[in-house]
Amino acid sequence: MTIPAPKSARTFFLRPQDMIGIALLALLLLVVLPLALDNFRLQFVGKYLTYAFVALGLVLCWGYAGILSLGQGVFFGLGGYCMAMYLKLEASSPENTKIQSTPGIPDFMDWNQITSLPWFWEPFRSFGFTTLAVIVVPAIFAFIVGFAMFKRRVGGVYFAIITQALAAILTILIIGQQGYTGGINGITDLRSLHGWDIRTDSAKTILYFICVGLLLACILLAYFVKSSKLGRILVAMRDKEDRVRFSGYDVSSFKIFVFCLAASLSAIGGAMFTLQVGFMSPSFVGIVPSIEMVIYTAVGGRLSILGAIYGTLLVNWAKTSFSESFPELWLFGLGGLFIAVVLIFPNGIAGLWQSYVAPRLGPLFGGAPTRRAAPPSASPPASGPIAPAAAE
Amino acid sequence: MNTQLITDTMNKDFVLAVEGLTVSFDGFKAVNDLSFYVDENEIRVIIGPNGAGKTTVLDLICGRTKATTGSIRFKERELTRMKEHEIVRAGVGRKFQNPSIYEDLTVFENLEISYPKGRTVVGALTFRRDTAVKERVQEIAETIFLADQLDQRAEYLSHGQKQWLEIGMLLIQDPELLMLDEPVAGMSVSERKKTAELLNTIIKNRSVIVIEHDMKFVEDIAHKVTVLHQGKILSEGSMAKVQADPKVIEVYLGH
Numbered sequence: 001m002t003i004p005a006p007k008s009a010r011t012f013f014l015r016p017q018d019m020i021g022i023a024l025l026a027l028l029l030l031v032v033l034p035l036a037l038d039n040f041r042l043q044f045v046g047k048y049l050t051y052a053f054v055a056l057g058l059v060l061c062w063g064y065a066g067i068l069s070l071g072q073g074v075f076f077g078l079g080g081y082c083m084a085m086y087l088k089l090e091a092s093s094p095e096n097t098k099i100q101s102t103p104g105i106p107d108f109m110d111w112n113q114i115t116s117l118p119w120f121w122e123p124f125r126s127f128g129f130t131t132l133a134v135i136v137v138p139a140i141f142a143f144i145v146g147f148a149m150f151k152r153r154v155g156g157v158y159f160a161i162i163t164q165a166l167a168a169i170l171t172i173l174i175i176g177q178q179g180y181t182g183g184i185n186g187i188t189d190l191r192s193l194h195g196w197d198i199r200t201d202s203a204k205t206i207l208y209f210i211c212v213g214l215l216l217a218c219i220l221l222a223y224f225v226k227s228s229k230l231g232r233i234l235v236a237m238r239d240k241e242d243r244v245r246f247s248g249y250d251v252s253s254f255k256i257f258v259f260c261l262a263a264s265l266s267a268i269g270g271a272m273f274t275l276q277v278g279f280m281s282p283s284f285v286g287i288v289p290s291i292e293m294v295i296y297t298a299v300g301g302r303l304s305i306l307g308a309i310y311g312t313l314l315v316n317w318a319k320t321s322f323s324e325s326f327p328e329l330w331l332f333g334l335g336g337l338f339i340a341v342v343l344i345f346p347n348g349i350a351g352l353w354q355s356y357v358a359p360r361l362g363p364l365f366g367g368a369p370t371r372r373a374a375p376p377s378a379s380p381p382a383s384g385p386i387a388p389a390a391a392e
Numbered sequence: 393m394n395t396q397l398i399t400d401t402m403n404k405d406f407v408l409a410v411e412g413l414t415v416s417f418d419g420f421k422a423v424n425d426l427s428f429y430v431d432e433n434e435i436r437v438i439i440g441p442n443g444a445g446k447t448t449v450l451d452l453i454c455g456r457t458k459a460t461t462g463s464i465r466f467k468e469r470e471l472t473r474m475k476e477h478e479i480v481r482a483g484v485g486r487k488f489q490n491p492s493i494y495e496d497l498t499v500f501e502n503l504e505i506s507y508p509k510g511r512t513v514v515g516a517l518t519f520r521r522d523t524a525v526k527e528r529v530q531e532i533a534e535t536i537f538l539a540d541q542l543d544q545r546a547e548y549l550s551h552g553q554k555q556w557l558e559i560g561m562l563l564i565q566d567p568e569l570l571m572l573d574e575p576v577a578g579m580s581v582s583e584r585k586k587t588a589e590l591l592n593t594i595i596k597n598r599s600v601i602v603i604e605h606d607m608k609f610v611e612d613i614a615h616k617v618t619v620l621h622q623g624k625i626l627s628e629g630s631m632a633k634v635q636a637d638p639k640v641i642e643v644y645l646g647h
Binding site for chain 2: 225228229230232233235236238239240242243244245246247248249250251253254257
């Protein structure tokens with residue numbers, strides 16, 4: 001299955017080694033893991049993969065464009081809450097809730113003496129609207145934040161701190177508005193999607209495969225963005241923002257774009273989380289999960305799309321194993337891991353792979369892999385033939 | 393005399409007209425009531441001691457610094473109210489003092505980003521590396537002596553090559569007004585000679601403002617020299633005239 005792509009594929013947005021990488025990941029997620037793991041463990045992987053959407057967004061936003069957001073949990077949460085609102089409304093049919101003083105509204109609203117469905121819940125009766133909202137609501141939110149910050153040239157550490165503050169604000173807001181949001185417990189007891197019970201094992205397996213499918217689609221999208229000129233502009237901006245500006249680009253609009261894209265990707269992950277895990281709560285919105293997601297990306301390699309996916313899987317797998325055996329040590333382990341990444345291998349697992357493993361594997365695939373963190377190589381001069389990828 | 397000057401200004405189509413330009417940083421006037429005019433196809437060199445405000449003048453023209461008062465008109469458009477990228481799109485290119493290139497990208501990609509197409513988000517996403525782009529990049533790369541380095545990552549270039557690359561990045565934009573801040577600083581003698589040659593080929597059909605300290609170099613290329621001192625014009629005219637000016641000798645050229 002790993003036939004090197006024809007040379008004409010050079011004009012395509014994927015290089016041969018990217019295709020091999022994606023194919024291997026697909027093989028692992030679609031065949032190896034479902035065969036090797038029991039249902040219970042597979043559901044764990046499905047949950048981890050929802051964070052991989054966030055990591056993917058961070059690769060584009062932080063790795064390529066150099067915009068560190070410590071508030072990606074906000075977008076994960078917004079996507080998750082949009083989906084949870086839809087599922088909750090479906091679970092709160094008048095028959096299911098006839099013991100409440102106001103039947104037909106979510107249970108937590110009833111407990112909080114709310115007697116009619118708030119206006120902003122109303123559109124979430126529609127699955128079409130919900131699907132759209134999962135992607136669009138976080139993007140609009142990111143646009144507002146990005147517009148306010150990037151047009152004023154707020155960046156770097158200041159931007160990171162502001163995103164962190166947003167994560168804190170949203171958490172407090174959700175917890176404080178218990179009647180509308182379910183408060184600290186979140187939105188729980190979700191049952192069915194369009195009449196399809198999502199709590200059964202078979203449904204969870206199907207949701208796992210949907211999650212993998214969406215992730216692979218998002219990976220392709222990320223590769224497309226990375227290999228377009230926009231991807232190179234992001235790298236250029238990270239390095240010499242002024243030079244990009246004085247080459248005729250409105251730098252802020254590119255930053256807003258990538259921030260919104262990362263937000264939407266995170267939100268898809270959040271929605272898949274809600275579907276697979278069956279609830280959404282503020283504990284996935286706040287500062288701690290947001291920073292953890294940055295660590296997944298850093299460990300995997302913030303410059304590598306696939307690296308970030310593996311990083312997310314590995315860190316979460318380690319988290320689950322450690323938490324089972326030494327729960328009190330896990331946070332130290334995570335902290336230590338982050339320090340190790342910063343000090344010893346700044347480009348994460350992907351960096352280690354590219355500097356040590358790939359050069360030895362290179363000849364096997366007929367083409368030398370790219371140097372560490374090298375962006376797609378430029379085409380040769382117009383007169384020359386189209387060279388194999390990364391012939392440098 | 394004064395009216396004469398004003399009518400001259402009105403009648404003539406200057407590419408760049410800077411008038412009454414002042415910028416003050418916390419009360420310190422880095423540029424003070426500065427006026428000068430650049431003709432079509434003119435090469436203007438700005439010289440002056442450190443802190444005279446030379447780089448600030450370029451910053452003001454390209455929009456990096458906002459003027460406190462005064463006006464900068466470029467082809468009848470007021471630059472002081474425009475954003476940086478709009479000024480670039482209007483046809484003003486600027487080279488920074490230290491080579492400002494994208495180290496993580498190849499020479500080809502560096503030039504391609506400066507190619508004046510696909511400058512919006514959608515444009516950049518749908519940008520195709522077509523034959524026109526490749527040919528233009530190749531052409532520029534030959535001009536800046538980097539044709540055999542197109543696939544090289546820019547960080548591996550020598551200092552002089554980085555300077556040339558940045559000049560190439562401006563060239564590919566084909567600006568009508570090109571501003572160069574110390575283009576030969578830090579270069580070896582042979583690189584300097586090659587750069588002078590390069591500048592002589594690229595200044596055709598455009599106006600150029602150069603900041604430079606190297607007097608030999610200035611003599612070679614300047615049509616007209618403006619000497620700045622403490623944010624004001626000390627002297628202006630041909631190189632010979634400026635060199636003979638006692639004020640200039642006193643504050644700048646030395647003895």
